[in-house]
Amino acid sequence: MNEQTNINYGEIQESLTEKTEQLRQRACEIEKQVTENINELMGITAERLDKAAEKMHTTAEFFRNNNVSKIKEDMTSVIRKNPGKSLLGGLLLGLLVGKILFK
Numbered sequence: 001m002n003e004q005t006n007i008n009y010g011e012i013q014e015s016l017t018e019k020t021e022q023l024r025q026r027a028c029e030i031e032k033q034v035t036e037n038i039n040e041l042m043g044i045t046a047e048r049l050d051k052a053a054e055k056m057h058t059t060a061e062f063f064r065n066n067n068v069s070k071i072k073e074d075m076t077s078v079i080r081k082n083p084g085k086s087l088l089g090g091l092l093l094g095l096l097v098g099k100i101l102f103k
Helices: 002-065 068-081 083-101
Strands: none
Touching: 068 083
């Protein structure tokens, strides 16, 4: 009986060792997937931050190179070329500002 008990313990130990190895391998696979996903997200985030920084730089250059008079002239020119669209845009902007202010 004692010998049979040792055999059962041996089988149990072997089974546990196999399961432990399977779990270790699965944990390594999951770690690899998580690492790849994080690296991909970091790359995407960096690209988007680069685009945002580029747009901010372009906007800063616009304000550096233009003064209020130049911006006013540009707006007047656009309004004269597109009076209907300008009126509609002004109305929509007014509604939006009114909704924000009187919420």
